Amino acid sequence: MTDTIAAEVDADSGVAVIARAAKTASRALATATRARKDAALHAMADALVAEAPRIVAANAEDLDRGRAGGMKESLIDRLALDEARLGTIADALRELAGLPDPVGEVVRGSTLPNGLRLRQVRVPMGVVGMIYEARPNVTVDAAGLALKSGNAVVLRGGSAAASSNEVIVDVLGRALAREGLPGELVQSVDRYGRAGAVALMRARGLVDVLVPRGGADLIQTVVRESQVPVIETGVGNCHVYVDAAVDVDQAVRIAVNSKVQRVGVCNAAETLLVHRDAASTFLPAVLEAMRAEEVVVHGDDRAAAAVPAGLRFEPATDADWSTEYLSKDLAVKVVDSLDEALEHIRAYGSGHTEVICSTDTRSVQRFTTELDAAALIVNASSRFTDGGQFGLGAEIGISTQKLHARGPMGLSELTTTTWIVEGSGQIRE
């Protein structure tokens, strides 16, 4: 056997042991009361604060390794923990404790003509797998969301955060044990390195759902290779379409907010489509506003004609229409019709969030019924596609697939359902 194969065999059996322990542990949680789970969330939060020095020390090792390896400063910032950040992370667990328990919710029910009493009840998935990058806050978020929804979690964090995650998982597991819950509810497969991620993707039947969280490459790899059912999250090539009939000032505010309010996120706008009849009024105004925000515009010929002095402008290439910049870059195209805008979005959109700015009910009606995306937003910023903004509570990601969950995924989306049927001797004739 080559070393790689040996490592994979080792990881496969190791991850199987971990996942089986997680399944067994999840049974204790499936029937736990909300009070019990909320107490555990508070205990986890308290433990993170109490053990902050140990976690920060481990994090310092990750930061040293990262800096030595030439990690970009923006990634260093995502990786870094201090007592204040840990306090914020702990508070998120306490907020989770305040949310309703999805488990046990009766989704629908009826009494059948033959007297059978039928109800469809939310139950935990069992074991949730997470594959993510070097953001140790995700370790805590995922553990908290899984616990509240009655699931065990098996984590594969980025190797760059390995020291931080190892200590965090240990702290959380011991907090659970003190509450009389199995520490195996929160486990990591990081000790197996990359082979651990592969093993997690192969653990069909042991892991009930796998949620990748991170950049497009990570997500696509998991979607392509996993034999465990996956929920695809977070790739957003979002468009703002400005219609012929439009409130220009409002549309400028929406376009700017969609682009710059936070640039590194999946619900930020990447392309602005402008109806030619609005171009003469809207384009100069929006490009001036983008200049003030230091946005780099990648535009077509008609956009080029409206570029103000001082705006960084580059001619758009085909690649621009499909790029998720995640930066202060924006593709701009003038279209001849709503139909052309719909065709463009169908060709290049990622099915995340599409925005229309229009005062014409006919355009709004067509945009919201003919497009196919997780969220279709009328006269508001693309940045609203978010579990917190939607009032759904904490989110584990934003699903861009059609199966199971679409859009912001909260606690309910980490559950499945069981039909419970109560009879008094009914048989089928």
Add this chain to the structure above:
Amino acid sequence: MTDTIAAEVDADSGVAVIARAAKTASRALATATRARKDAALHAMADALVAEAPRIVAANAEDLDRGRAGGMKESLIDRLALDEARLGTIADALRELAGLPDPVGEVVRGSTLPNGLRLRQVRVPMGVVGMIYEARPNVTVDAAGLALKSGNAVVLRGGSAAASSNEVIVDVLGRALAREGLPGELVQSVDRYGRAGAVALMRARGLVDVLVPRGGADLIQTVVRESQVPVIETGVGNCHVYVDAAVDVDQAVRIAVNSKVQRVGVCNAAETLLVHRDAASTFLPAVLEAMRAEEVVVHGDDRAAAAVPAGLRFEPATDADWSTEYLSKDLAVKVVDSLDEALEHIRAYGSGHTEVICSTDTRSVQRFTTELDAAALIVNASSRFTDGGQFGLGAEIGISTQKLHARGPMGLSELTTTTWIVEGSGQIRE
């Protein structure tokens, strides 16, 4: 290139063309009114009846090929069509027309504090793929369910039914065209043979969901190999557990009905677990009833001790506990406790349907909260896990997975949702 690779490349591009045409066609349907879709269902039904002679003639070719190839009589029966059967199949389409339209249903909604009006609306998946075996009625069922739920369907039927399916797809497509809908809403990839099925499984991004329907081998192959999201259906290793405290006569009726009312289906019982405290009264009664129904019992030692004269009995092996007989065979085991029964079901159950017969509320409570299956039935037959029996209308299959749909899948389960957000200029601060 080998012939196989050439065939696969050919099938990949051919299936891609078919799936793209399906996606385009599905757009016409996504915004169609219920009245329009119901009219199309009636037109499809009428066309099947009007063209029955042509369909029956094509079916005769399949039957001849099947008989010449030594096809089992039970499979010949499933494959066979005559005018009466086509009438029944057409009636199923008319019944679909009578069901509510899932598309446009508002699942939830609210007005946010900032005035954004939020609603989560059911929308079609887009393109549904079906891979199934030689039952031409499934061709019509799948086309009807897809149409009513606003989806295009791409079918891969069994090669044994190729002639029947070719004519049926042609008849349905022309009926749609007469109603002003694209015929590409119902297409088949059968012309590509097995390579067509492989291409369908690879068509990620072109096909939105793939539903395999058939035997365990077919389903497992699709689950393992598909890159398109799959809904796993219909493998059932269902148990009936008879508790210590039990109404013996009622439990006998339930056990017999669960086993023999129809044996070749996924919700038939395959294993009977009997608490030792009920064994002395229940076992003789149920085994006598099974004898009368000509059931072959595969039992453990304690079951063997209660075998009446004339019952066909074989000592159970480990394989019996995991076998989905789909025949008049039943595994029987005496357990020492409810815990042992739960452990057995966890080890061998397929997560489809589990039944408890008990008069003890504590046992019922544990059974319905500690087990993990699509349906948990108390004091009634396992045969009730069925979309029609549950009052959900027509079903496309019974999902045994946890993602998206669990248990009987009807029209709603062939839809996804979109968040529609209407604002008046809101931006994020």
